[in-house]
Amino acid sequence: MDDIxxxxxxxxxxxxxxxxxxERAWRRWAADYRVDPETVLRISPGKTALTTIRQVAPHLDAQAARRAARYQTELQLADAVDTKPLPGATCLLDTLDRLALPWAVVTSADADLAAARLGAAGITPPVLVTADDVRAGKPDPEGYRLAxxxxxxxxxxxxxxxxxxxGIAAGQRAGARVAALRGHPADLRIPDLHALVALLTPPAAG
Incomplete structure (x- = not known):
């Protein structure tokens, strides 16, 4: 990891x-728009709400799709207060700061939702790229290249x-090395963020 x-x-x-x-927001949205929730939950991870909606509700015109995406985001915003950092997240960010490794957050959420979730989790990224900053969301590499x-x-x-x-595809298309959670194939597979801390931390001398 010395080249990172x-x-x-x-x-x-x-x-x-x-x-x-x-999941709660997408299930509520799917019920309101009469779309199969399991299909939505299968294809939505890592994508913007608008990208997902265009796939699962292609009958909506551009204006209706944007309106549906705003509604879906509002559902998530209303449920953002209980967001917590995942295990190892705080340790990882502290380690990056200690190693003087610059870091950024790149999310498919819009700026309001990202601020709400990161704020609830007590995370303040030095650089934040949201869906509002790019023309094309993941798997397009624009967000990672911008960060x-x-x-x-x-x-x-x-x-x-x-x-x-x-997101993995977006990182790879940007030309970056990718570490993946949840068993997805990538350059590195990590079980959790604690494992990444161990990879980034130089071994103690002696």
Whole structure:
């Protein structure tokens, strides 16, 4: 890991535990729009609400799809207060700061939802890239390339940490090395963030 100069982290499911809130919001949305909730939950991880809605409700025109995405985000915002950091998240961020490794959060959430969840979890990223900052969401690499540029580090020298196939693909397309949670295939597979801390921490001398 000596060649890594920055770490780019996904938010939901990687840094913060929002799985319950995300599932509740999508199930409510699916019921209101008469869409199969299991299909929505299968394809939504790592993607923006609008991207998911365009896939599961292609009959909606552009304006209706944007309205549906705003509603879905509002459902998640109303359920963001209980968001907590995932195990190892605080230790990882402290380690990055101690090692003077720049880091950023790159999320498919919009700015309001990202601020609510990160704030509830007590996480203040030095650089935050949200769905509002990019034209194309994950699996497009734009978000990770933008975060790397804002940190002043080539994407090829960054480590992306992700928990969803769309985000993993985005990191790989950006040219970064990718560490994946939840058993997904990537350059590195890690069981949790504590394992990443161990990989990043130089062994003690002696």
């Amino acid at each position: 100069e920055a770490v780019l982290l996904d938010m939901d499911g990687t840094l913060v535990d929002s799985d319950g809130a995300v 790397a540029a804002r940190l002043g580090v080539p994407a090829e020298r960054c480590l992306v940490v992700e928990d969803a196939p769309a």
